[in-house]
Amino acid sequence: MLHDPTQLDLMFQALADPARRQMVDRLSRGPASVSQLAEPLAMSLSAVVQHLNVLEASGLVRTEKLGRVRTCQIEPQALRAAEHWINERRLAWERRLDRLGDFLAETNDES
Template sequence: MDNFQTNLDTVFHALADPTRRAVLQQLGRRELAVSDLAKPFDMALPSFMKHIKVLETSGLISSQKTGRVRTCKIEQQSLNAAQGWLEEQRMLWEGRTDRLAEYAENLELQESNDDNRK
């Protein structure tokens, strides 16, 4: 569990940055070279490589160097872990709001019955 939590922490840390999310969007369409990934961003390549490193460390992407070109691709497993955690949270909160709605309806019905008895 601790390893899973640590992985989720690094995934959500990586996803917290808009540049890294934009990189993932680009990679969602196809694998790309780091130089192509960096083109839309107004930053030096060494700064951009720090974002790539964070994404790789989190397991969201992997890269492979062929000659002088480093190509990146999305790794679905880390995205699936984050999605699974978010789904668990969604189900938990839906259950809570459903119970709250049921409680409010029962309370309203009870108050209505009490008013009819008077």
């Protein structure tokens, strides 16, 4: 579940759009309604709702409707999953570089 490839597709796809990243950025400072998310964006409310649906489908954002206002929150576990995928690959690469450095240092010592 933590490593579902299609979930990663959805999360990275969601983060690939600047409007959606701006929404996530806003939500990182606290919950917000749809209108509050829309306010700084130069597009229709309808477009914002569609972006929000993408974010919700990706698992990055969770929403709850009370009365007529829908309140949105970040889902930190999803952010952590995306972060983790990248981090593992970067660390694998860097560990490989370290081993290579050790090897070169050793073979130099034997000269």
